[in-house]
Amino acid sequence: MKIAVLIKQVPDTESKIRVKSDGSGIEETDVKYIVNPYCEYAIEEAIRTKEKIKAGEPEAPVATVVISLGPDRALEALRTALAMGIDKAIHIDSEGKIFDGFQTAKILAGVLKAGAFDLIFCGKQAIDDDNSQVAQMTAEFLDFPQVMIIQKFDLTPDSKGALVTRQVGGGAREIYEAVFPLILGCEKGLNTPRYASLPGIMKAKTKPVEKLKASAFLGDTGPLTQFIHYQLPPERAAGKKLDGEAPQQAHELARLLREEAKVI
Amino acid sequence: MSNDILVLAEHQDNKVKKISLELLSKATGLASQTGGSVSAVLIGSDVEGAARQLAPYGAKKVYLVSGASFEKYNTIAYSQAMAAVVERAKPGIVLGTASPMGKDLIPRLAAKLKAGFASECTDLRIEPAGSVPGGKLVGHRPIYSGKVFVDVVFNSAVQMATTRANSFPTKSPQEGANAELVKVDVGGETTLRCPMKQMEKGETGKVDLTEAEVIISGGRALGNTENFKILREMADVIGATVGASRAAVDSGYAPHDIQVGQTGKVVNPKLYIACGISGAIQHLAGMRTSKVIVAINKDPEAPIFQKADYGVVGDLFTVVPLLTQEFKKVLAE
Ligand SMILES: Cc1cc2nc3c(=O)[nH]c(=O)nc-3n(C[C@H](O)[C@H](O)[C@H](O)COP(=O)(O)OP(=O)(O)OC[C@H]3O[C@@H](n4cnc5c(N)ncnc54)[C@H](O)[C@@H]3O)c2cc1C
Ligand SMILES: Nc1ncnc2c1ncn2[C@@H]1O[C@H](COP(=O)(O)O)[C@@H](O)[C@H]1O
Numbered sequence: 001m002k003i004a005v006l007i008k009q010v011p012d013t014e015s016k017i018r019v020k021s022d023g024s025g026i027e028e029t030d031v032k033y034i035v036n037p038y039c040e041y042a043i044e045e046a047i048r049t050k051e052k053i054k055a056g057e058p059e060a061p062v063a064t065v066v067i068s069l070g071p072d073r074a075l076e077a078l079r080t081a082l083a084m085g086i087d088k089a090i091h092i093d094s095e096g097k098i099f100d101g102f103q104t105a106k107i108l109a110g111v112l113k114a115g116a117f118d119l120i121f122c123g124k125q126a127i128d129d130d131n132s133q134v135a136q137m138t139a140e141f142l143d144f145p146q147v148m149i150i151q152k153f154d155l156t157p158d159s160k161g162a163l164v165t166r167q168v169g170g171g172a173r174e175i176y177e178a179v180f181p182l183i184l185g186c187e188k189g190l191n192t193p194r195y196a197s198l199p200g201i202m203k204a205k206t207k208p209v210e211k212l213k214a215s216a217f218l219g220d221t222g223p224l225t226q227f228i229h230y231q232l233p234p235e236r237a238a239g240k241k242l243d244g245e246a247p248q249q250a251h252e253l254a255r256l257l258r259e260e261a262k263v264i
Numbered sequence: 265m266s267n268d269i270l271v272l273a274e275h276q277d278n279k280v281k282k283i284s285l286e287l288l289s290k291a292t293g294l295a296s297q298t299g300g301s302v303s304a305v306l307i308g309s310d311v312e313g314a315a316r317q318l319a320p321y322g323a324k325k326v327y328l329v330s331g332a333s334f335e336k337y338n339t340i341a342y343s344q345a346m347a348a349v350v351e352r353a354k355p356g357i358v359l360g361t362a363s364p365m366g367k368d369l370i371p372r373l374a375a376k377l378k379a380g381f382a383s384e385c386t387d388l389r390i391e392p393a394g395s396v397p398g399g400k401l402v403g404h405r406p407i408y409s410g411k412v413f414v415d416v417v418f419n420s421a422v423q424m425a426t427t428r429a430n431s432f433p434t435k436s437p438q439e440g441a442n443a444e445l446v447k448v449d450v451g452g453e454t455t456l457r458c459p460m461k462q463m464e465k466g467e468t469g470k471v472d473l474t475e476a477e478v479i480i481s482g483g484r485a486l487g488n489t490e491n492f493k494i495l496r497e498m499a500d501v502i503g504a505t506v507g508a509s510r511a512a513v514d515s516g517y518a519p520h521d522i523q524v525g526q527t528g529k530v531v532n533p534k535l536y537i538a539c540g541i542s543g544a545i546q547h548l549a550g551m552r553t554s555k556v557i558v559a560i561n562k563d564p565e566a567p568i569f570q571k572a573d574y575g576v577v578g579d580l581f582t583v584v585p586l587l588t589q590e591f592k593k594v595l596a597e
Contacts, residue, residue, distance in 0.1 A: 013409070013545070013546055013549070017412055037526075101371070101381065102375065102380065102381070128407065128408060129407050130383070130405075130408070130409065132367055133381055133383055136339075136368065136371035136372040136375065137372065137374065139372060140372045140376055141375060145340060146339055146368070147339075147458065148367065149367070149368075167364070167521055168364040168472075169363065169364055169466070169471075169474070170466040170470040170471060170472040171466025171467055171470060171472075171521045172465050172466040173464040173466075174337070174460050175460065175463070176459065176460050176461060177458070177460075177461040178457075178458040179457075188527045222419065223419060224381075224420040225381065225416050225417065225419065226416070226419065227407075227414040228414065228417055230412055230413075230414050231412065231413050231414070232411075232412060232413075233406070233410060233411070233412070233413055233552070236571060236573065239557075239559075239569065239571075239572040239574060240573070240575065241576075241577065242574065242576050246579070246582045246583050246586055247586055249586075250576075250583055250586035250590045253574055253587060254587060254591050254594050255590075257535065257574070261535070261556045261573065263555065264502055264535070264595070
């Protein structure tokens with residue numbers, strides 16, 4: 001069985017995001033990069049799936065491969081995944097270009113096709129562009145079924161499929177019965193990602209990292225969308241602090257929400 | 265491509281969802297600028313009842329796709345159905361809501377149609393051709409968890425977007441308006457790949473946080489599960505949905521599916537009341553686009569006050585029950 005994990009490197013959630021003065025993008029200097037948090041759930045689930053299969057059938061051939069499209073710095077993210085326990089990494093060099101979701105999925109699908117994977121774990125979204133589309137588009141290009149925003153993944157006893165639970169509105173859950181191949185978008189709650197151990201970090205240094213070029217898989221597909229006018233959200237006007245004792249505060253707040261803000 | 269706009273309408277128990285009526289209202293406004301007309305699509309096992317609810321909100325045509333294989337949501341079957349409708353209707357713009365279904369389906373459909381796609385827009389507008397690179401639709405959306413906004417422009421024949429709930433006003437319905445009903449027969453697969461086996465219902469009647477117009481959230485300060493009752497009591501009075509911070513969820517006071525924030529739900533209500541929540545950046549990531557923010561916190565220095573439109577410095581256990589009583593009074597007036 002071959003399992004792929006698609007990961008993106010993104011700015012740390014604590015980073016201050018600064019917009020370039022001409023609004024053409026984000027300042028990249030002084031940004032600390034991390035593995036997209038939802039991709040960490042994907043990495044963890046891939047490793048657990050391999051461990052589960054191996055526990056029942058030690059001789060079963062199971063390979064885990066982590067793939068990232070991005071600039072050279074994406075290698076750090078790949079190394080983190082290797083240190084957590086993934087077997088092999090593929091770095092697809094973005095060659096200084098920025099791709100939209102459609103192009104990203106095209107490139108990833110091209111690389112995945114060559115690898116004949118049974119199972120592909122993704123994050124539900126990358127927290128930089130919050131695009132929430134690459135996994136679904138990749139699934140379409142590969143003609144794989146997909147389940148997004150998953151919170152539970154249970155391998156069937158024959159390891160040829162899985163029961164997958166995804167969260168929908170109002171606390172409801174949908175349970176899907178899948179036979180591989182399958183692509184999944186992972187959500188918080190699926191698992192608790194492990195930390196890379198020191199031996200894991202040492203071992204990662206000897207694991208294979210394959211390098212590919214994005215252009216080899218993109219063909220002549222141009223971007224279908226473009227982000228322009230990067231801007232900070234409008235400043236909120238200074239709020240009102242309500243004075244007095246609790247009864248007056250409550251009275252005044254209810255009145256303001258009703259009469260001034262008109263939201264009650 | 266045409267100037268027409270196609271909206272995927274979601275429905276439950278024979279009723280079109282509020283979020284879809286909101287989107288349809290917006291689409292009608294956009295269509296008056298493109299010079300096209302608005303059509304809606306309904307997919308399901310029984311959609312005739314819901315079909316009649318769409319015309320009053322501006323749909324001139326309603327495409328119906330029904331059959332046993334559409335009884336439960338299925339990505340592949342639904343995306344094939346949508347593709348068949350698009351083929352027939354030839355819209356220039358296809359819109360859906362950023363609901364669990366829309367988030368799953370619309371990007372997949374975009375890949376199928378080779379259409380540019382902008383997710384979770386909080387605004388949509390039409391720009392005259394030539395004024396923006398590419399096409400006419402412009403999607404305005406938050407990125408970096410709302411720390412930054414961008415405009416998304418398109419370079420494809422069909423332009424696609426999903427929108428967040430509560431982004432647009434819903435028009436008052438035009439009673440008596442009629443729409444042409446068009447049944448679309450979709451060939452497609454008969455045996456479903458990756459079928460939904462079961463649907464576990466959540467609390468009945470509970471509106472999902474992402475769709476809620478009013479949210480009351482509790483933080484670590486609530487102290488235990490039991491204390492969330494005071495928030496639920498207020499919620500019942502003003503028709504709100506209860507949310508929670510991650511600290512409250514991680515401490516076991518509230519379930520994860522009501523967590524608001526970076527690693528929880530991103531919400532966009534008209535009113536967000538934060539009770540005993542400090543206002544960490546990851547919490548703000550989930551609620552900063554709320555129209556009106558109220559903070560109730562005993563620490564006057566709590567960062568949440570910098571984002572709040574109305575701030576009450578005080579003990580939530582005193583303020584919240586009093587506020588519930590005051591809401592009862594103003595609502596009775
Ligand atoms: C990667 C990552 C992702 C995260 N994702 C999320 C997320 O999705 N959502 C989220 O919420 N957080 C998230 N966090 C956590 C976030 O950083 C904060 O720790 C969390 O939001 C704090 O929750 P809180 O405000 O309830 O608790 P605290 O920060 O402990 O604040 C409690 C507040 O209650 C006030 N208070 C105490 N008693 C009372 C009282 N009786 N009456 C009134 N006020 C009172 C205090 O003054 C204080 O301001 C994330 C963190 C990380 C690192
Ligand atoms: N550049 C990339 N390289 C590898 N995987 C990616 C990349 N961009 C997105 N993905 C995958 O797609 C998921 C959703 O990303 P997005 O659609 O950008 O929000 C991510 O969590 C990753 O699993």
